[in-house]
Amino acid sequence: MSRTFASTADPETWSTFEEALSTATRPDVSGIGFVFTSDDPYVGVDLDDCRDPESGAFDPDAIRIVTRLQSYTEVSPSGTGVHVIARGRLPGGPRRRGGVEMYDDARFFTMTGDRVQGTPERACVRPSALRWVHASYVADDDDEGPDEAVSSRVAQVGSVSTTMDDTEVLQRAKAAKNGEKFSRLWNGSISGYESHSEADMALCCLLAFWTGGDDVQMDRLFRESGLLREKWDEVHFSDGATYGERTIERAIVRTDDLYR
Structure with a gap:
């Protein structure tokens, strides 16, 4: 495993899950990250500042998104957010608005393994749910580009x-x-x-x-x-x-x- 900083654009700086896991307990390693690429089917949804770290309570939008996606969900390293991992593809357009970010390529999530109780233990195939979250929380309100037809269907x-x-x-x-x-x-x-x-x-x-x-x-x-x-x-x-x-x-x- 490389001891240099990893880059989402350079596969030479990545390692396998087994290699990452074997070194995760080293004092100079702060955690494990997963890189999203166009070669894998995974989409990461990052919800920031949506969780009370003391009570574990979520805000209404986070509850709505997590419930709609029904896929593997874990508490983020800060304890104040969550990461949802699902399988599918994102439509074109923005990848971030407010406290909601969605990525399927050229990004990485630091993983904690602290799964949110009641969510699936695996990343599930959720194409329509991902499109719905994107259209509802991330896409521009006045976007009339090539994804207009997709957005219309997502509205249904x-x-x-x-x-x-x-x-x-x-x-x-x-x-x-x-x-x-x-x-x-x-x-x-x-x-x-x-x-x-x-x-x-x-x-x-x-x-x-x-x-x-x-x-x-x-x-x-x-x-x-x-x-x-x-x-x-x-x-x-x-x-x-x-x-x-x-x-x-x-x-x-x-x-x-x-x-x-």
């Missing part, structure tokens, strides 16, 4: 999740014109589909519509359906994504029309 994503709980989503889905199809899938029937995976995708597309593309709510609801199986939480992709995470991500992309 989350609009349902703030007004319809799981019970209402299910009631509306079952009462709709295609409610019989939804109910069959919800109850675990794969009749009419060539595979269980095709049925999974069909239900997820319906859930994407009714939840406004809220990946967290989609996952929560799918786990209550009769289609759930152990495969849902199995890692099936080289970037560490589970079968369920990738199915939800693809369903959101395929669903152009969202309920509102």
Whole structure:
């Protein structure tokens, strides 16, 4: 491991996690940092001055962001902020506004391992949630650049999740014109589909519509359906994504029309 200062632009100054961990206890090492690059699927969300270090209480915006992302979250080195690590990609535009910063390349976070209780133990695939956080807290209010279409879609994503709980989503889905199809899938029937995976995708597309593309709510609801199986939480992709995470991500992309 190099004893010189590391640079986010120079991979020669980086090391593997195992190497970093083995030297973390040295008196001249203050901590471990993770570098975000375009070659990895990770996005870091840095929330500054949002946590009371004595009580551990968060301010309302931090609660909203952490709850929406539902991914690995840890207390920052200062104790007054948090870092959220998720998998996805950021849209173009600013990377910082106020106390919210979002990066997926050429930045590093100093890691503490002090996970916030109740958050996942792993970085989860959260493409729509990341876009929502960016549009809500980081993007310029008057931005009408190439990401305008994405911002418009993000405005739809989350609009349902703030007004319809799981019970209402299910009631509306079952009462709709295609409610019989939804109910069959919800109850675990794969009749009419060539595979269980095709049925999974069909239900997820319906859930994407009714939840406004809220990946967290989609996952929560799918786990209550009769289609759930152990495969849902199995890692099936080289970037560490589970079968369920990738199915939800693809369903959101395929669903152009969202309920509102």
